[in-house]
Amino acid sequence: MIRKVRQHLSQNESLIFERSSPGKIGYQLPDLDVPAVDAAAALGAASVRAEIEGFPEVSEVEVIRHFTRLSTWNYAIDLGMYPLGSCTMKYNPRINEAVARIEGLAWAHPYQPESLSQGAMEVIGRLEAALCEITGLDAVTLQPAAGAHGELTGILLVRAALEARGNPRKKILVPDSAHGTNPATAGIAGYSVQNVASNDQGMIDIEHLAGLVDDDVAALMVTNPNTLGVFESNIAQAAEILHSKGAMIYMDGANMNALVGVARPGDFGVDVMHINLHKTFSTPHGGGGPGGGPVAVAKHLEPYLPVPRLKRMKDALAWDFDRPGSIGKVKAFYGNFGVMVRALAYILAHGGPGLRNATVDAVLNANYIRHKLRDFFDLPYDRPNMHEVVFSDDRQAAKGVRTGDIAKRLIDYGFHPYTVSFPLIVHGALMIEPTETESKDELDLFIDAMISIAKEVDEQPETLKNAPHMTRTRRVDEVTAARKPILRWK
Amino acid sequence: MSYPETYRYTKEHEWVHLENGIATVGITDHAQSELGDIVYVDLPKPGATVQTGQSFGSVESVKAVSDIYAPVAGEVIAANDDLATAPEKLNEDPHGAAWLIRVKVADGTDLGNLMNAADYESYIGAEH
Numbered sequence: 001m002i003r004k005v006r007q008h009l010s011q012n013e014s015l016i017f018e019r020s021s022p023g024k025i026g027y028q029l030p031d032l033d034v035p036a037v038d039a040a041a042a043l044g045a046a047s048v049r050a051e052i053e054g055f056p057e058v059s060e061v062e063v064i065r066h067f068t069r070l071s072t073w074n075y076a077i078d079l080g081m082y083p084l085g086s087c088t089m090k091y092n093p094r095i096n097e098a099v100a101r102i103e104g105l106a107w108a109h110p111y112q113p114e115s116l117s118q119g120a121m122e123v124i125g126r127l128e129a130a131l132c133e134i135t136g137l138d139a140v141t142l143q144p145a146a147g148a149h150g151e152l153t154g155i156l157l158v159r160a161a162l163e164a165r166g167n168p169r170k171k172i173l174v175p176d177s178a179h180g181t182n183p184a185t186a187g188i189a190g191y192s193v194q195n196v197a198s199n200d201q202g203m204i205d206i207e208h209l210a211g212l213v214d215d216d217v218a219a220l221m222v223t224n225p226n227t228l229g230v231f232e233s234n235i236a237q238a239a240e241i242l243h244s245k246g247a248m249i250y251m252d253g254a255n256m257n258a259l260v261g262v263a264r265p266g267d268f269g270v271d272v273m274h275i276n277l278h279k280t281f282s283t284p285h286g287g288g289g290p291g292g293g294p295v296a297v298a299k300h301l302e303p304y305l306p307v308p309r310l311k312r313m314k315d316a317l318a319w320d321f322d323r324p325g326s327i328g329k330v331k332a333f334y335g336n337f338g339v340m341v342r343a344l345a346y347i348l349a350h351g352g353p354g355l356r357n358a359t360v361d362a363v364l365n366a367n368y369i370r371h372k373l374r375d376f377f378d379l380p381y382d383r384p385n386m387h388e389v390v391f392s393d394d395r396q397a398a399k400g401v402r403t404g405d406i407a408k409r410l411i412d413y414g415f416h417p418y419t420v421s422f423p424l425i426v427h428g429a430l431m432i433e434p435t436e437t438e439s440k441d442e443l444d445l446f447i448d449a450m451i452s453i454a455k456e457v458d459e460q461p462e463t464l465k466n467a468p469h470m471t472r473t474r475r476v477d478e479v480t481a482a483r484k485p486i487l488r489w490k
Numbered sequence: 491m492s493y494p495e496t497y498r499y500t501k502e503h504e505w506v507h508l509e510n511g512i513a514t515v516g517i518t519d520h521a522q523s524e525l526g527d528i529v530y531v532d533l534p535k536p537g538a539t540v541q542t543g544q545s546f547g548s549v550e551s552v553k554a555v556s557d558i559y560a561p562v563a564g565e566v567i568a569a570n571d572d573l574a575t576a577p578e579k580l581n582e583d584p585h586g587a588a589w590l591i592r593v594k595v596a597d598g599t600d601l602g603n604l605m606n607a608a609d610y611e612s613y614i615g616a617e618h
Contacts, residue, residue, distance in 0.1 A: 420553075421554065478527075478552050
């Protein structure tokens with residue numbers, strides 16, 4: 001008997017183009033009561049567009065029903081557990097939304113004069129201060145729109161500081177367990193990338209690192225906890241090695257959900273890091289944003305932060321554009337303000353002890369899953385983990401079932417899949433991050449589903465190879481879709 | 491699939507075949523099998539130079555994008571354009587028709603530090 005989180009609706013939905021019938025319209029306009037004007041004669045033929053070919057002709061209720069039905073197909077954190085490792089898909093508390101809808105914040109305009117924007121600027125100032133306290137660093141910019149944007153901003157700050165010293169240097173070191181965006185960031189910022197190997201415990205090999213750091217190295221980009229869910233316990237030593245050669249340490253804060261209120265990157269030697277407001281600080285995640293990727297820095301990088309900087313005057317807040325060392329703007333205006341409001345609401349609603357509690361629960365939940373599933377799935381790095389746990393499909397692969405098949409079968413049980421085939425240093429990875437959101441009941445439901453799937457692999461592996469079975473669309477041909485994509489209806 | 495005796499192999503799973511000062515470079519059968527279905531191949535244009543041990547392109551599968559590292563240094567004289575429209579060839583014939591680039595190498599280029607077929611086969615055997 002399969003216990004399911006929710007039932008799937010199995011009706012399919014045709015495309016809006018396919019619902020079109022000639023002449024149907026969704027509006028009524030009164031007859032023209034002024035003389036008609038020939039647009040081409042008035043504006044010039046080049047300014048007049050032709051009819052849009054193939055534009056769907058449908059009634060209002062057909063449009064409403066079409067998009068409302070499609071909207072019910074979404075899987076969302078509001079429907080069930082979303083164990084996508086390294087993504088921190090946590091619940092977005094409704095208090096955040098209530099605060100973000102306060103009229104003066106929701107309707108604030110970036111061209112509003114400073115004198116009328118003091119409340120919004122106070123939100124920005126307080127969020128900067130809270131993130132400084134949480135990271136143990138000295139200054140924060142809220143401009144970057146997401147994590148990878150924060151990374152690029154951070155590495156440009158490193159480059160600016162090194163240039164000011166006379167030599168931007170050539171290389172960025174990136175561990176083999178890093179997020180894929182890290183080497184991409186280094187490349188875009190004009191650095192070449194050198195890999196740092198992991199040791200058998202899934203951590204940076206300190207001796208290997210020491211051998212790699214020379215006068216050409218600008219920084220080490222390290223995700224901590226790393227993508228194996230392992231805390232880099234040698235991080236302070238790594239920072240010392242880099243600092244002794246005049247290099248810096250960049251921390252990818254995507255996994256900050258394992259540290260908030262417990263450990264501060266500034267205390268273990270990090271010079272610069274980004275934070276994902278849409279992960280750790282519970283603002284909506286997915287659907288293409290908007291996100292927030294603030295960058296926190298140690299004092300020595302502060303002069304290079306993007307303009308404008310918020311300045312606290314005697315009796316008002318002001319924007320300071322006079323920052324000669326700044327790398328310039330990285331985003332229009334001040335960043336995604338609505339996201340900042342939600343993040344500050346989350347921080348203040350929890351308070352210090354509440355944030356710490358969320359961290360501890362997130363780590364406990366991931367360890368509970370590791371403990372409950374270890375008899376059924378291979379654990380390549382078998383040690384206490386932080387906020388996520390990584391299994392491999394080694395045992396199931398013997399039956400021809402791979403991590404992607406298990407993930408697709410999980411959809412039949414009503415869960416969103418975990419992260420598949422990442423990190424790359426684990427062969428056939430199943431990467432699971434429950435976050436603090438889930439209760440023990442929900443975790444047990446997920447664990448039961450995974451155990452049931454492990455048993456299916458032994459008894460009826462074919463079921464997995466064709467999964468999912470209970471969705472509107474059965475398994476899609478991902479390979480042909482990638483090789484020969486069809487991007488238009490006709 | 492067997493590993494040709496005349497090729498040399500890297501730890502990063504590229505093969506190189508040196509003949510008359512021209513090195514043909516590809517990825518191994520083991521590499522394509524680990525990557526899974528390959529959907530896109532990014533290669534340098536003829537005239538580009540490649541450095542030993544440096545990335546010269548990438549291979550994208552449904553699972554991941556992986557850098558490809560040059561086993562030799564020199565000037566690229568040809569890139570396998572067929573792979574742009576038929577990346578699946580890399581899954582079908584990685585040691586033959588789906589070579590990646592041809593490089594004109596300096597005289598006296600030595601492949602002695604790379605693995606021969608037997609060493610490579612025991613290397614990939616030990617990886618798992």
